[in-house]
Amino acid sequence: MKELELGSGFELQTIISEMVEQKRDNTIALSNNIWDCPEIYFEEHRSAAYVCKALEEEGFQIEREVAGLQTGFIGSFGAGKPIVAILGEFDALAGLSQQKGVAQHEPIAAGGHGHGCGHNLLGAGAFAAAVAIKDYMQQTGLQGTVRYYGCPAEESGSGKAYMARAGLFDDVDLALSWHPFTSPRMMNDSSLANYSVTFKFDGKSAHAAAAPHLGRSALDAVELMNVGVNYLREHMIPEARVHYAITDTGGISPNVVQPHAEVVYLIRAPKKQQVEALYERVLNVARGAALMTGTTMDVEFEGTASNLIPNTTLANAMYKHLVAVGAPAYDEFDYQFAKEIRATLSQEDIQAALGGLDRETVQALKDKDIVDVIPPLGNEGALAGSTDVGDVSWIVPTMQCMTTCWALGTPFHTWQVVSQGMMPIAHKGMLQAGKVIACTAIEAMQSPQLIEQARAEWKQRLDGDVYTSLIPEHVLPPLKGAVNA
Template identity: 60%
Template structure:
């Protein structure tokens, strides 16, 4: 029996366990650093499967590392389980139907991601036991990927220093290897302090912090014309200073995500955004305090590992799809705008897109691209990829064209085809992990590629050395502010 057949058998035998775990984490829908029940569920499952679990690593209350085996090589498998605010949605519904208005939802499929990675880790452990192989498999429970960058804290504090190679995956609309680049990002808050006063009787005595926020945003919007093409800047006003228009707002706050292709570029761009904040404070005679609350590097692909993962995915084939799956996927597809459909069509080509209109679940594996494609967003997997060769895949857990971070993605989080695609990802991860453990030359070649791609650069975390991740309830307060 081949590696792919054995791994597939291991994972399929436990499919009901993985479905139950994924569905429960979907129900919990816990956001950044508040994934208390989700993390605990995964920890207990791994303990039951024979892993030694260390909780609270890197001062992450909902972070953990589960370890099985001993000696080299050391394989890391990365799991996530955080949801998104404001995306509550009923499972299995092709109509927008929040369970809780403004509640949380798994709009990026991390309920699937964490469980698929867990399936890969458990299957790797089973293979090691059955074949009496030396080596260590570590499942990294990584909280707050969406806006807290849990892996960046883990990388900063050296938790990947003894790892040889790392693997992960992500839910999506295609089956493919993620041979990709992504932006580095700095997440920062800017808190303005002014002086309150009666806005009509004595406006001259007030100093408006809200005016400062607005002026900063205007300044940054002008800045956009003068940054590198791939850079991105986004903001959200998280404190407007109150609800009374006849009171000059004495405090206000804005949060920024600042992205650029390289760490040095994002640091320079952050300084330029900070100058906009200082200028706004000067104009309004307010003060400003800034704080970097999270960050991650740009993603470094590793084609050496990706080729092996791609080969295993070819051998595994596509996930099982039923007529009921196709029917629901078509309902979801018809909720998308023409623009969303057209963008999706560009990813697969006109011919494939035409076929997918009637059967909008991708059941083929995309070719491995020669050159990395660029993702405008960011991922804290990047900090791992700077420290250790890292490979990722994506599988078709959602109907063709489904945008990330939408209610449509949440609605498909418990679908049968989402689970099948999740198991496929776990199989691909485990097969590639075993291939690396049985072939030291593969690991050596992957490490050599990483050195070449870094081209003399070394990892230095973008988050401050003294920054401590927020505790669970503190993080919830930030989200709800």
Template identity: 55%
Template sequence: MRKEDLGRIIEEKRDCFIAVDRKVWEYAETAFVEFKSADALCEALEAEGFAVERPVAGLETAFCGSWGQGSPVIAFLGEYDALSGLSQRDGATVKDPLVPGGNGHGCGHNNLGAGALAAAVAFRDYLKASGKSGTVRYYGCPGEEGGSGKAFMARAGIFDDVDAALTWHPGSVNAVFPFSSLANFQVAYRFRGVSAHAAACPHLGRSALDAVELMNIGVNYLREHVIPEARMHYAITDSGGFSPNVVQPKAEVLYLLRAPRTPQVQEIYERVNDIARGAALMTGTELETVFIKACANVVQNSVLEEVLYRNFTELGVPAYSEEDREFARKIFEGIAPSERSQDLDQYSAPGGKAGKEAARRLRERPLADEVLPYGQSEFVLPGSTDVGDVSWNVPTGQVWVATWPNHTPGHSWQITSSGGVSLSHKGMLHAGKVLAAAAADLLDDPPLIERAKEELRLRLDGDSYRCAIPDNVHPKPLNSGR
């Protein structure tokens, strides 16, 4: 089989991949409760003759589909979790929730999981036809949003024997991902006080809500004295009740702490813990600290990035129809200049002068329909992904493929809308082709994998992966009353 046949295999099975994509879009299940979505992907893998193991790493919605034997072990990473509050009718170009307040695929993970599936199936055919030794794996990775499922999976060592991992993320651009990302910890601080009538006997009360407020003030003063790349955000997840005439006996605030490297997050975490203890002391309340999850920064791998880029430029971008362009134009025109995402500028920067020129060409187009020039980058994106935990263990390469219109903001109803229409299905199938073609190169040119591993060793510079999530912490669904 020739590498060029990979695209044909994916096109022949396009209805199957789109059907899985569509099911996951409709189920719209959030972190760690993606039971039906995982079923849909597992059933498709089994129908293709993959051996499916589920659960893995103790996560009920995590799984691993495997085909072949021996090395190299080439893995594709799939995600399929949705976001709360982003329900939206597919193809609508104005905000129109299917279920008011319901979940929606506002980050395109329905496309992500199905595109990685297409890559695994096509590459499996290529591996089979080659007669060579090798294993293809599809890792079903749940709870990327707020859950860091891959970090729990990496903690269990399930990526240890993988030689190279490839993945993608739906986006507004077509580009290789050459960046690092922020490591993070997510921690809940729970305060317990004493209730009392807030007018008649406030002196008998000890307010947990006061503790939350004082803690937040303390952290807001801390901001000036941490490294500028750090981020500290919080949500008050329990304000203690709805009655102002009751001193609140319980309250909880959820923190997300981020910095370029895990030891930096650890240091900030310890200072935030001191502030929380101080708030408890000031208010006479008790404090319970609940570690929820953590993820590592992404370790870039330029060897894999170059393989992905070569294949991406050879394949170009999907052939969009007039209908796709019309949909994109309507969404694009609805985004005010002040609401435009900066993705294009950010992602074109590594391409240097050529990147700048591409960004200038694409800026006013509803679809970013070119592959952005690639360049290595040491830039740390001010966001996080649990792909970071995989990348500390295994050389990992990623691309973005456009599945929504140019300048669409992240985690938005526009993304949910795009995720249900042909534009994103084309991007999903295309991502499968790029990843499968890159995997074929890794199979046919084994020194590439050795060079990718050597780069990982050099980048880690003697350091090794230690999952930041304590052993006694297990994943919990969001909104589960943790």
């Protein structure tokens, strides 16, 4: 069936929007299934299985356990060039269990997991895009390959970094993705590269009163390391960030010298070389803490991410389709629930969500609980956070959009995100993202010039630098057993 042809940009968006809407129920069901079984990094066995099954039912060929990742996979349709990668995620966050559709904190299970960053939506929206591209290829005879990359462990562990190290993006021409947010925008930004490691200290237990001189406290080593890193903060670049969490204090008895203790550090800086250098300084502080306490210290790698490489060529192309697709239609139910969620937020949260928006848009949103307009494109920015999409962007021109899935002001990584994750506002933003990604991919597949221009900009930004993985050569993805569905 080849009756469809690419005409005006608006015609393409109309066609793709109809294709996505025809399968909206399947996409929403996929997103809800993933929300219902929140699984954290490298444990997304059921979530990955849901996406693989949905892709197989749409005619995609699935390659499982890619790059040694138990929950990583690639679903492919088509053959030959150009090759477009659609990046999907599906990992949850620990400790964010929450009932759906409730404007107050009500965990489903105390201490349980929850999709506090909307990756149930992200994975399903990417699925909607890949399927729409496939359907368009079938109906028009458009040549090329669309790949859905099932990327685990974005929150911690960096599945895409393992995929990148394994060369799985080396033949790709273009990579596209998206992320739920409180307003629509392009992610034409740089980001912070990061390094996440666990420092494990081992000493010797002893009676803290009778024979403290015989003990060597691992907890002392952790505390001294933290003090040393705090002094280090004055002597690193302002854009760098260093965070830590003590994950094992060695026990709960103060009359025992703790023989073992652990602390996890997340180290960030704008450039890969900067984060590597800063990590070495933190490592030396840990070595000094071990030396001062007479303990031993081991390092366990947790994850890494390279900084994002922006691409204005792709940002302009994707934004054009975002404007043409337009904002979803919201009803009274959407606005009322958003108002209830906003009542749980601080003014600081709400003001922070307006950051980066132009003055006219901020004024237009003054009395609104949902961003129901498309703001201007805006300038290239810099994210204060990190993402393993950065590793992909070093290998192939990459772009992401954001769409409105949450009430204005909703912060990332909160129970409010989880509560909204199965609500109509979230589903509308998810489908909107699928349409925008599919339109952008199809335009690129039909326009070699767009791919060439994006690649030329990508090369210029790298300025001769080449991708090298921050993952130590000896480190393999962790193996975590499957959970019975």
